[in-house]
Amino acid sequence: MTGIYNMSTHQLDTQRLLCPLPVIRVQDKIKELNNGDLLEVVCTDPGTMNDIPAWCRINEHLLKEKKEQNHQYLFLIEVVR
Amino acid sequence: MTQKKAVSLISGGLDSLLATKVIQEQGIHVEGINFFTGFCVEGHTHAIRKKDKQKQKRNNALWVAEQLNIKLHIVDIVEEYKSIVMNPKHGYGAHLNPCLDCKIFMVKKAHEWIKENNFDFIITGEVIGQRPKSQRKETMPVISGKSGAGDLLLRPLCAKNLPATRPELENWVDREKLYDFSGRSRKPQMSLAEQFELEDYAQPAGGCCFLTDENYASKLSDLWKFRGNREYELDDIILLKIGRHIRPKPNFKVIVSREEGETRFLEGYKKQFIYLHSISHKGPLTLIDGDEISDEDLLLAAQITARFSQGRTADQVTVEIIDKKQQSKEVTVKPCHPNDILNDWYL
Ligand code: SF4
Numbered sequence: 001m002t003g004i005y006n007m008s009t010h011q012l013d014t015q016r017l018l019c020p021l022p023v024i025r026v027q028d029k030i031k032e033l034n035n036g037d038l039l040e041v042v043c044t045d046p047g048t049m050n051d052i053p054a055w056c057r058i059n060e061h062l063l064k065e066k067k068e069q070n071h072q073y074l075f076l077i078e079v080v081r
Numbered sequence: 082m083t084q085k086k087a088v089s090l091i092s093g094g095l096d097s098l099l100a101t102k103v104i105q106e107q108g109i110h111v112e113g114i115n116f117f118t119g120f121c122v123e124g125h126t127h128a129i130r131k132k133d134k135q136k137q138k139r140n141n142a143l144w145v146a147e148q149l150n151i152k153l154h155i156v157d158i159v160e161e162y163k164s165i166v167m168n169p170k171h172g173y174g175a176h177l178n179p180c181l182d183c184k185i186f187m188v189k190k191a192h193e194w195i196k197e198n199n200f201d202f203i204i205t206g207e208v209i210g211q212r213p214k215s216q217r218k219e220t221m222p223v224i225s226g227k228s229g230a231g232d233l234l235l236r237p238l239c240a241k242n243l244p245a246t247r248p249e250l251e252n253w254v255d256r257e258k259l260y261d262f263s264g265r266s267r268k269p270q271m272s273l274a275e276q277f278e279l280e281d282y283a284q285p286a287g288g289c290c291f292l293t294d295e296n297y298a299s300k301l302s303d304l305w306k307f308r309g310n311r312e313y314e315l316d317d318i319i320l321l322k323i324g325r326h327i328r329p330k331p332n333f334k335v336i337v338s339r340e341e342g343e344t345r346f347l348e349g350y351k352k353q354f355i356y357l358h359s360i361s362h363k364g365p366l367t368l369i370d371g372d373e374i375s376d377e378d379l380l381l382a383a384q385i386t387a388r389f390s391q392g393r394t395a396d397q398v399t400v401e402i403i404d405k406k407q408q409s410k411e412v413t414v415k416p417c418h419p420n421d422i423l424n425d426w427y428l
Binding site for chain 1: 156
C-alpha cells in the first residue's frame with residue numbers, strides 16, 4: 001500500500017478481508033504500537049465504516065480521519081495508551 | 082475487597098448483553114470477549130451485496146460492548162476451530178452446528194484468557210432450556226467441567242437454577258440479585274431489557290453462525306463430499322456465502338456472482354481459480370472450483386456464465402476464460418437454457 005496520509009505512519013492493508021477481520025487486524029497491530037503512533041488502514045469491506053470507528057471509541061483510540069475512495073475505506077488512527 | 086474482574090462472552094445478542102449488565106450492576110469490572118470462527122453471521126454477505134447496502138452493517142458484538150461501555154477483545158480462532166467443526170465429540174445440532182463442543186471450546190479459551198489477564202471469573206448469557214442441544218440443564222456442568230473453567234463460570238440469567246459458583250460462594254456477587262430464567266420463552270429477557278431501558282438490540286433469527294443455516298450447511302457438506310475430506314480454509318467457508326454455487330459434475334462446481342458487489346469480491350480470487358466472464362455482453366464473474374478440468378468442462382462453465390449474462394437469450398455469447406497462469410482464451414457459446422441447469426446442480 002502506498003502512504004495515503006504520511007509515509008512515517010504505520011500501515012495496515014485489510015483489503016478483501018470481511019468484518020470482523022479488519023477490526024481484529026487493527027486490534028492486533030495496535031497492540032504492537034506506542035502512544036501517539038499513527039496507523040493508516042485500508043479496507044474494502046463497507047462494514048468497516050461502522051466497525052473501526054466503534055472499535056476506536058470502545059478502546060479509546062483517536063480516529064483522526066475516515067474516508068471512502070474508489071470502493072476503498074481509509075482510516076487514520078492515533079494510538080492512545 | 083479489591084474490585085473483581087469478569088470476562089463476558091459477547092455474541093452480540095440480547096442474552097450476553099443482559100448477563101453482562103446484571104454483573105456490572107453489582108460493581109464488577111467486566112470486559113467482553115468475542116470469538117471469530119469464520120462462520121459468524123456478521124454482515125459478510127450484507128457487506129458485499131449491493132442490494133443489501135442499506136441494511137445495518139454494524140458488528141453486533143462491538144455495538145453491544147459500546148452500549149455496555151466495556152472493552153471488547155475479538156479473538157481470531159479460525160484455525161483452532163476447524164477441529165471442532167470437522168470432528169465434534171458431541172456431534173452436530175440440526176445442521177452442521179457443533180454447539181456443545183463450540184461452547185466448551187469458547188469457555189476454555191475464555192478461561193485461558195482470564196488466567197493470562199488476571200481476571201477472576203467468566204460470565205455467559207446461557208439460559209437453561211433456551212437451545213435444545215447446547216443449553217440444557219445436563220449440558221451446563223459439561224461445559225463448565227470440560228472447558229476447565231469449573232466453578233469460575235457464572236451464568237447470571239439462570240444462576241439460581243444451578244449450584245452456586247465461586248463468585249457467589251465468595252460473595253463477589255450477590256446470588257439473590259441473579260436470575261432463574263429457563264425455557265425457550267424470550268419474555269423474561271425482554272422484560273429485563275425493558276428494566277434496563279434497552280430498546281435496540283439484535284435478535285438473531287438463526288443463532289450466531291452460518292453452521293445453523295440449512296442452505297449453508299448443505300454447501301459445506303457438498304464441499305467435504307467432493308474433496309474427499311473435511312479440511313477447509315477460511316476462503317472456502319467465506320466463498321460458500323457468496324454467489325450461486327452450481328455443481329454440474331462431480332469434479333467441479335462453479336461460483337457465479339449475482340451482482341456487482343459479489344463480482345468485485347470474487348475478483349479477489351482470480352489468481353486462485355480458473356475464472357470466466359462474458360465479453361460480448363454484461364454479466365457475472367464465474368470461478369471454477371475443481372480438479373482436472375477438461376475442455377468440455379470449460380465449455381459447460383462458459384455456457385452457464387452466458388446463461389446468467391445479459392446475453393442469456395442471445396444465440397451466441399463470447400466468454401473469456403482465464404486459467405491460473407493468467408493465460409486467456411475466448412470461446413463463443415450458446416447460453417444454457419434454464420432447464421439445462423438441473424435443480425440438483427444448485428447447491
Ligand atoms: S450456533 Fe455456532 S457459534 Fe453458536 S454455539 Fe452453535 S456452533 Fe457455536
